[in-house]
Amino acid sequence: MTADIGGTRDTARPAAPERRVFLAGTTIFKEGDPADVAYILEVGTVQIFKMVNGRRVRLADVANWGLFGELGILDDSPRMAAAYVTEDATCIVISKEVITRMLDGVPEGMFTLIQSLVKTIRTTGNDLAQARYDLLEREKSP
DSSP states (O other): OOEEETTEEEOOOOOOOOEEEEOTTOEEEOTTSOOOEEEEEEEEEEEEEEEETTEEEEEEEEOTTOEESOHHHHHTOOOSSEEEEEEEEEEEEEEHHHHHHHHHTSOHHHHHHHHHHHHHHHHHHHHHHHHHHHHHHHHHOO
């Protein structure tokens, strides 16, 4: 693979992405952990959940080729939820540095839009977790 960068030919191959294998039952990251990497799920099953009043509340199941763990990198905040492997998983790891480099070329207005969307997703995730918790509690009541 060659690339023409600034009029010169670069024949170096890009480094292969880092892959990590997680066995079923593994917690990839916990709510509140620092966000240092994001993941793309190649194979397996990963569940995203929040703890509400000591109860685990599912927010999403990540599908193959789905991205997760990116929000904390985009707004430099702790993880808003946890990621738990329900079926052995292989993930591509995307470092904070790689995501930051991708964002370096984004126009200022677009970066503001991304920040707004991240804030909305965080709020919606918290609201969804609370609503699902409330429904579970109502189902337990006679």
